[in-house]
Amino acid sequence: MHIRVIVPVIGDDLLDRVIEEVQGWAGPGTTVDAVSLKRGTASIESEYDEALAAPGILDRIVEAKVDGVDGVFVTCFGDPGVHAAREIIDVPVVGGYEPAMLTAMSFGEKIGIVTVLPNVLPMLHSLSRRYGIDNRVGAIRVIDLPVLGLEDRQTMVDRLYEQSLDAIESNDADVLVLGCTGMLGVVQELMNRLTEAGHRVPVVDPTGAAITWLEGSHRLGIFPSRSTYMPPPAKERSI
Missing domain, CATH: 3.40.50.12500 (Rossmann fold)
Structure with a gap:
C-alpha cells in the first residue's frame, strides 16, 4: 500500500x-x-x-x-x-479528526479532546456537529501552545498531562484524543503518566x-x- x-x-x-x-x-x-x-x-x-x-x-x-x-x-x-x-x-x-474520534468512541463514553489554542474550539465544535457526535464530546481543553510552539516538547507534555488529568477527574472524559496532529510522539508518555496518577484511560493519537x-x-x-x-x-x- x-x-x-x-x-x-x-x-x-x-x-x-x-x-x-x-x-x-x-x-x-x-x-x-x-x-x-x-x-x-x-x-x-x-x-x-x-x-x-x-x-x-x-x-x-x-x-x-x-x-x-x-x-x-x-x-x-x-x-x-x-x-x-x-x-x-x-x-x-x-x-486527523474523523478517524481519531470514531476510534475513541469505541473505547469510552465521553470523549475528551486536548488541543492547542482557544482559536480552534469553534472549529472542533463544528466538526463534532457535522459528524453527529457532539453528544459524545465531554470536554475540549487547550494547552495554550500554538502549533509552531509544539517543538517545546516538555512544555507540551506537561500541559497535555495537566489538562487531561483535570478532564478525567472532572468526569468530563473517559477516553482522550490528542487534538493536533503536530503533537508527535507523546501519546505513550501521556498514557503512562495518567496511569501512574491512577487513571487507566486510553489516549488516541490522530496520526x-x-x-x-x-x-x-x-x-x-x-x-x-x-x-x-x-x-x-x-x-x-x-x-
Missing part, C-alpha cells in the same frame, strides 16, 4: 518528522511519502487558515491521483479539504488512527461513495 501524506502548510521543515512518525504507525508492506503545500499558511489554527490552505491541499490531491496512491492523509486535526478531496479521488482520504484507518480501508477495498461524494460538474474554473 502507498500512502501519501499531505502536510497542509507551506515549507518543508516538518516533512522529515512527519514521515518518521507515520512510518512508526504504518504496518509491513505500507510505503509512505509526504509533501507540503506550494500555497497556504505556516500552520492551521483558524477557519481562515483552513480556507487559505484548501486550494494547496487540492492541488496535492490531484497529484496524488496521477501518482496512483492508495490512500491520503491530510495531517491536520481540522480535516481541511478532506470532503472536497473525496469528490475528486477514488481512494480513502482522511484528516496513528489515520494511518491504521487508511490501511484497514485499503484492505477492505472501500472508497468514497459516489452517492455522497459526487464528482464536481464540469465547468470553467479558475485555479
